[in-house]
Amino acid sequence: xxxxxxxxxxxxxxxxxxxxxxxxxxxxxxxxxxxxxxxxxxxxxxxxxxxxxxxxxxxxxxxxxxxxxxxxxxxxxxxxxxxxxxxxxxxxxxxxxxxxxxxxxxxxxxxxxxxxxxxxxxxxxxxxxxxxxxxxxxxxxxxxxxxxxxxxxxxxxxxxxxxxxxxxxxxxxxxxxxxxxxxxxxxxxxxxxxxxxxxxxxxxxxxxxxxxxxxxxxxxxxxxxxxxxxxxxxxxxxxxxxxxxxxxxxxxxxxxxxxxxxxxxxxxxxxxxxxxxxxxxxxxxxxxxxxxxxxxxxxxxxxxxxxxxxxxxxxxxx
Amino acid sequence: xxxxxxxxxxxxxxxxxxxxxxxxxxxxxxxxxxxxxxxxxxxxxxxxxxxxxxxxxxxxxxxxxxxxxxxxxxxxxxxxxxxxxxxxxxxxxxxxxxxxxxxxxxxxxxxxxxxxxxxxxxxxxxxxxxxxxxxxxxxxxxxxxxxxxxxxxxxxxxxxxxxxxxxxxxxxxxxxxxxxxxxxxxxxxxxxxxxxxxxxxxxxxxxxxxxxxxxxxxxxxxxxxxxxxxxxxxxxxxxxxxxxxxxxxxxxxxxxxxxxxxxxxxxxxxxxxxxxxxxxxxxxxxxxxxxxxxxxxxxxxxxxxxxxxxxxxxxxxxxxxxxxxxxxxxxxxxxxxxxxxxxxxxxxxxxxxxxxxxxxxxxxxxxxxxxxxxxxxxxxxxxxxxxxxxxxxxxxxxxxxxxxxxxxxxxxxxxxxxxxxxxxxxxxxxxxxxxxxxxxxxxxxxxxxxxxxxxxxxxxxxxxxxxxxxxxxxxxxxxxxxxxxxxxxxxxxxxxxxxxxxxxxxxxxxxxxxxxxxxxxxxxxxxxxxxxxxxxxxxxxxxxxxxxxxxxx
Numbered sequence: 001x002x003x004x005x006x007x008x009x010x011x012x013x014x015x016x017x018x019x020x021x022x023x024x025x026x027x028x029x030x031x032x033x034x035x036x037x038x039x040x041x042x043x044x045x046x047x048x049x050x051x052x053x054x055x056x057x058x059x060x061x062x063x064x065x066x067x068x069x070x071x072x073x074x075x076x077x078x079x080x081x082x083x084x085x086x087x088x089x090x091x092x093x094x095x096x097x098x099x100x101x102x103x104x105x106x107x108x109x110x111x112x113x114x115x116x117x118x119x120x121x122x123x124x125x126x127x128x129x130x131x132x133x134x135x136x137x138x139x140x141x142x143x144x145x146x147x148x149x150x151x152x153x154x155x156x157x158x159x160x161x162x163x164x165x166x167x168x169x170x171x172x173x174x175x176x177x178x179x180x181x182x183x184x185x186x187x188x189x190x191x192x193x194x195x196x197x198x199x200x201x202x203x204x205x206x207x208x209x210x211x212x213x214x215x216x217x218x219x220x221x222x223x224x225x226x227x228x229x230x231x232x233x234x235x236x237x238x239x240x241x242x243x244x245x246x247x248x249x250x251x252x253x254x255x256x257x258x259x260x261x262x263x264x265x266x267x268x269x270x271x272x273x274x275x276x277x278x279x280x281x282x283x284x285x286x287x288x289x290x291x292x293x294x295x296x297x298x299x300x301x302x303x304x305x306x307x308x309x310x311x312x313x314x315x316x317x318x
Numbered sequence: 319x320x321x322x323x324x325x326x327x328x329x330x331x332x333x334x335x336x337x338x339x340x341x342x343x344x345x346x347x348x349x350x351x352x353x354x355x356x357x358x359x360x361x362x363x364x365x366x367x368x369x370x371x372x373x374x375x376x377x378x379x380x381x382x383x384x385x386x387x388x389x390x391x392x393x394x395x396x397x398x399x400x401x402x403x404x405x406x407x408x409x410x411x412x413x414x415x416x417x418x419x420x421x422x423x424x425x426x427x428x429x430x431x432x433x434x435x436x437x438x439x440x441x442x443x444x445x446x447x448x449x450x451x452x453x454x455x456x457x458x459x460x461x462x463x464x465x466x467x468x469x470x471x472x473x474x475x476x477x478x479x480x481x482x483x484x485x486x487x488x489x490x491x492x493x494x495x496x497x498x499x500x501x502x503x504x505x506x507x508x509x510x511x512x513x514x515x516x517x518x519x520x521x522x523x524x525x526x527x528x529x530x531x532x533x534x535x536x537x538x539x540x541x542x543x544x545x546x547x548x549x550x551x552x553x554x555x556x557x558x559x560x561x562x563x564x565x566x567x568x569x570x571x572x573x574x575x576x577x578x579x580x581x582x583x584x585x586x587x588x589x590x591x592x593x594x595x596x597x598x599x600x601x602x603x604x605x606x607x608x609x610x611x612x613x614x615x616x617x618x619x620x621x622x623x624x625x626x627x628x629x630x631x632x633x634x635x636x637x638x639x640x641x642x643x644x645x646x647x648x649x650x651x652x653x654x655x656x657x658x659x660x661x662x663x664x665x666x667x668x669x670x671x672x673x674x675x676x677x678x679x680x681x682x683x684x685x686x687x688x689x690x691x692x693x694x695x696x697x698x699x700x701x702x703x704x705x706x707x708x709x710x711x712x713x714x715x716x717x718x719x720x721x722x723x724x725x726x727x728x729x730x731x732x733x734x735x736x737x738x739x740x741x742x743x744x745x746x747x748x749x750x751x752x753x754x755x756x757x758x759x760x761x762x763x764x765x766x767x768x769x770x771x772x773x774x775x776x777x778x779x780x781x782x783x784x785x786x787x788x789x790x791x792x793x794x795x796x797x798x799x800x801x802x803x804x805x806x807x808x809x810x811x812x813x814x815x816x817x818x819x820x821x822x823x824x825x826x827x828x829x830x831x832x833x834x835x836x837x838x839x840x841x842x843x844x845x846x847x848x849x850x851x852x853x854x855x856x857x858x859x860x861x862x863x864x865x866x867x868x869x870x871x
Contacts, residue, residue, distance in 0.1 A: 025392060028384050035385050035392075133398055167381075168398040170373060229373035236380035243383050 017094030032239035055212035088120040125160040133166040207276040425694035435706035443679035447718035454669035467711040470680035476832035483839040513826035520819025526802025532758040534597040538745040564734035602806035613795040618770035624763035643724035670867030674817025677824035737813025821865040829861025
């Protein structure tokens with residue numbers, strides 16, 4: 001049963017999990033939101049009012065604490081269930097790997113899945129096994145595999161994709177990059193066109209970022225690069241810059257960085273993306289590259305618009 | 319959607335908001351003020367950070383922007399931080415320096431180490447050196463000072479080298495008591511602790527006596543100044559502007575009575591003041607109110623800030639001594655073996671008293687390892703230690719010789735030199751008043767530090783922690799203070815206190831333990847030769863003789 005997006009009700013990405021599993025920190029890190037002291041948990045997160053984080057066009061991120069606290073929350077949750085789980089595009093469920101109540105966690109997860117099946121059966125489900133840095137390094141693969149098997153089994157008939165994450169290594173960034181990659185419409189076409197674009201303008205590397213989170217959706221490189229963590233680092237740098245800009249009530253638009261060895265350009269690309277172009281030939285003037293980017297933009301926007309209006313993101317990559 | 323006609327990048331030329339921030343619009347002249355040296359593209363062989371550390375650094379930097387600085391929500395937990403070998407310090411110019419050494423503390427150049435040793439060794443024994451030279455005889459005193467300096471320097475060198483000769487164990491953070499424990503087990507540990515405590519508590523008792531003395535004289539000066547009392551006839555001394563007095567002119571120097579002379583002014587007010595402001599009867603008790611609370615502080619870091627006062631007071635004393643010598647002139651006659659009415663012989667039998675004082679004056683053996691640890695060029699340790707001892711010896715020699723020589727012997731016999739040479743100046747002397755006040759203030763800040771060291775060593779050994787409970791610490795402090803008050807009341811002769819405590823703790827920590835440990839280490843590695851064994855046994859005998867001599871001379 002396909003869902004028809006209501007014009008009054010936006011399409012959601014649900015970020016759920018037991019309270020204390022790390023959702024608020026995750027959201028803050030991925031979306032570059034300042035965590036003010038008072039929103040730290042004094043109780044459960046009732047996040048509906050604060051869900052103004054939009055990404056990928058008009059997807060709205062909702063955070064929900066699921067299970068484990070007082071009966072008020074339980075009742076509110078149960079009574080609002082249909083409202084919460086309607087029009088859900090993506091469910092991201094966060095498990096704390098250190099949790100001592102595995103049975104209870106699975107129980108709550110399953111009740112969320114039931115609600116999804118009832119209200120938004122086409123939603124994609126992702127499970128994040130979080131706080132993996134607390135597990136000893138040699139045991140991480142084992143523990144994650146165990147959890148993954150259990151979760152896949154429990155999630156039938158829905159298919160869930162599992163990731164292991166921690167905010168202290170690159171796994172969080174990679175997991176969310178994969179999630180966002182699956183949510184971009186036409187992403188594979190974007191990728192092939194990106195390769196052509198890069199080769200035409202003779203760029204060393206071209207990156208495509210998601211606009212709100214600066215997660216790298218796709219990239220092209222013409223030669224081996226030294227630093228495997230460069231995507232995350234660039235993401236962090238730009239997000240910090242965005243934070244500084246927002247303090248001045250300015251919004252980040254574009255950037256050029258240049259020295260005798262290279263030139264890098266970051267600019268808006270399509271409605272959902274930013275592009276970063278790296279040229280290692282300093283003799284090519286900036287203006288030339290900038291014109292190239294501008295022209296490419298028109299082309300890429302058409303690609304995005306090809307498949308109909310933005311709000312109805314049908315499931316194409318099943 | 320964005321206007322296609324607008325240039326893609328905010329044009330530098332057109333932006334008004336840039337113009338008030340820079341002088342030039344040339345992009346090449348505007349440099350960022352902060353460079354993150356992550357991957358500065360140069361192929362020179364610089365130390366590069368590991369990829370994980372660099373990524374973690376980027377994360378930590380970013381996360382710290384997301385919360386308030388006091389919020390620990392996104393602070394990196396300990397298990398995530400790379401081990402010390404992988405920690406680099408970024409320089410803003412693009413290189414990354416690895417931190418060498420386990421503690422990462424900044425290393426000091428030689429001159430700082432030498433100064434730190436000099437500063438630590440310079441104690442109140444400087445006040446007793448002239449008396450010590452007098453007790454040993456002028457020539458013999460100088461010879462003994464030089465010889466004791468060399469001997470204690472050698473023993474200090476032995477202490478410094480002792481952790482290095484322990485095989486198979488990492489001794490980089492060991493202090494001398496740990497070395498003693500390694501060689502002699504619990505006996506070694508406890509004995510080194512005990513003797514270290516003897517030196518510390520001896521110093522604290524001396525401090526109490528001196529503080530009573532200085533407080534007394536300061537109060538007397540102020541009282542006399544306010545009430546215009548002239549005491550020039552009441553004390554036996556020289557005439558003139560630079561008075562030197564002999565507080566106990568015809569009394570056996572081994573018996574100290576409370577010898578107050580009322581001459582001239584039989585004012586009842588003065589009598590009342592003298593009754594309530596007495597050097598041995600009342601002031602030691604007044605000091606309890608000031609100092610006992612200070613001893614109970616949990617941490618001594620506040621008092622450690624005042625170490626500069628010690629340096630200042632030594633320098634002031636040197637200046638004072640120079641001025642007095644200049645004013646009083648030289649009074650020296652050489653009588654080799656017989657004492658005269660005014661002069662003492664050059665060689666006296668009482669010389670062990672000087673050796674006892676000098677053992678404490680040159681004592682730093684319980685903390686030399688720690689002091690030398692932060693020396694930047696460790697290969698220069700021996701040279702720096704020798705230079706420090708040379709400097710200390712020269713300072714003591716200067717003060718001792720000048721005071722002895724300048725002591726005005728035509729009216730006053732040299733025998734009048736007091737164990738605290740400031741006592742030879744009347745309380746009305748302004749220069750000396752300043753010295754006493756300065757020293758009083760300085761001692762008030764060092765006394766809690768010494769108490770803290772006693773507490774740390776004793777409580778740490780017995781109870782395992784530095785502050786077991788308030789009652790324990792309070793009782794310890796009461797004991798220490800009582801010892802000080804008792805001595806100040808009944809036996810305020812700092813010369814004796816210094817020489818007894820110096821010889822006792824010196825026996826173990828200066829003479830016996832370093833030599834025995836060296837001989838045992840050599841024996842274990844099979845390198846013990848007869849000359850070395852004889853020499854070190856001789857040192858041990860000298861240490862024992864030093865202690866025994868205190869009781870007989």
